[in-house]
Amino acid sequence: MAYNNLLVIGFVWPEPKSSAAGSRILQLIKQFQKQGYDITFACAAKTSDNTFDLSLIDVKTADIVLNDVSFDAFISELQPQVVLFDRFMIEEQYGWRVVEQCPSALRIIDTEDFHGLRKGRELALKENAEVSIIHLQNDTTKREIASIYRCDLSLIISEAEIELLTTQFKVDESLLYYLPFLLKPIFEEDKETLPTFQLRQHFITIGNFLHAPNYDAVLYLKQTIWPLIRKQLPQAELHIYGAYISQKVSQLNNVREGFLVKGFAEDVNKVMQNAKVCLAPLRFGAGLKGKLVDAMQNGTPCAMSSIAAEGMFGAFEPNGFVEDNTEAFSNNAVELYSNFDIWNKSEANGFKVLKERFNSANFETDFAIRISELLANLKAHRQNNFIGNILQHQTLQSTKYMSKWIEAKNG
Structure with a gap:
């Protein structure tokens, strides 16, 4: 019997045949289902011929709209205990609305990969140069790490990225959780x-x-x-x-x-x-x-x-x-x-x-414990993340009013 609601807000609808990201999000959904969650997947993107039919795995779906007050009514009615943002760009778009409507919901980002690292390497390649701190401190990195601080937990797929975030960028380890591909064993x-x-x-x-x-x-x-x-x-x-x-x-x-x-x-x-x-x-x-x-x-x-x-x-x-x-x-x-x-x-x-x-069985118990501990100690966890509190405050002032301006303009 499910006892909690999880809302996944997707950058795109899952396409496991098209990308590793599509497989990854389905792996995470399975983990949360094992923890007893009822799951709703919401997305503003269009579906395609390759979109996975989420009803086959008992996941509800919802079409949402960017920069629109209708999302506030939707999430307010759903009242999820956990919200999972599929990539940092989605947290930028919807995070402040989640905070306003469901302040006690646990907020998680699945980073998919460290986008700022990918961007830094691309910039270095174009310059035919070694990757340096100058390349890594790009705008994508700044946006992504701000999202990581605004959330309660970020799922990081690679140990190399945990290392970079904690040593190079001094992100507190309590905000990060290593969770790689979660695969079935091959017999x-x-x-x-x-x-x-x-x-x-x-x-x-x-x-x-x-x-x-x-x-x-x-x-x-x-x-x-x-x-x-x-x-x-x-x-x-x-x-x-x-x-x-x-x-x-x-x-x-x-x-x-x-x-x-x-x-x-x-x-x-x-x-x-x-x-x-x-x-x-x-x-x-x-x-x-x-x-x-x-x-x-x-x-x-x-x-x-x-x-x-x-x-x-x-x-x-x-x-x-x-x-x-x-x-x-x-x-x-x-x-x-x-x-x-x-x-x-x-x-x-x-x-x-x-x-x-990558055997999923090796990660299931520890991940479930981490989620339940965060839910039980969310207030103290957030008090320890003062930078996140600052960024959340500033974001509510800037992103919120930019979004409301777009909303009014579209209206």
Whole structure:
């Protein structure tokens, strides 16, 4: 019997087939359902053909409007005990309304990834420079950390980002909670059904093309890495999959070069199992990479950059090679593709990482305890977060009146 209401306010409607973010939010919903919550998912975005049907998992849905007083009436009637903002931009839009209408509701951000880190790395890449504090102290970082302070808890998907937030930006650890991908274990009988080294062929890369790092990586493959691999493996092909393929991505397709843009993968497991090696040469980004999880779950070793691998493996061996030098990356990819022993060991490494680092059962109890403790001690928790109180006060003055101005203008 559910005893609490949880409201999830989404940046977009969940699309687990399109992005890791879509899978992530469904994992969190499952955790809260196990804690006994009735869940409503509200969103101002439009649905798409890939939108997950939340009614299949007993989640209610609500269409909401940006900068509109109708949200106040909606949340006031719902009276959730917990509100989960899906990304910091959603807290910026709706956080002050939640505070006004439901001041005692526990406010949580699922950051998805540290957007300010991704932005800082993108700025450094454009300058062809090492990432520095100048790049990291960008406007996105300032907005995101302000949101983290305004909320009671932020879910951080990567240990590397916890480290950065606490050491570089001095965010109090009590405001952060490490919660990575929460996955079901892979059993031995599942592993045995996967295609073997001999039955696989070609390379794969996959990613949602609304996400700038994915387009950059494909362009980097096309212009730099793939010609080096193809020179050593002239019969090999690279199959590029991803949701929201734009014209500029489609135009990269070249049959003669074996560079094949395939578009949306209806079944990511099938295409990943057919491939021998996954390529992930991301040059900027943050968080954990869903494509690496897809690869490990399907026994597909990876050649990846250090940014792609960040936060994924901990003290464990990676499911392939981690390399940033273009030539070395290409040589490693060829070796992984050609050497059965290295491929086999990399596949086994991936299974071990999934079991030891991302088994949802390892996180459920501790997460439930953290949520219940916060609910029981919310007043004291907020008193200890004085910076958050200051920012909340200032936000209510600025964001609130900007929103009300937009509302009046729209009216």
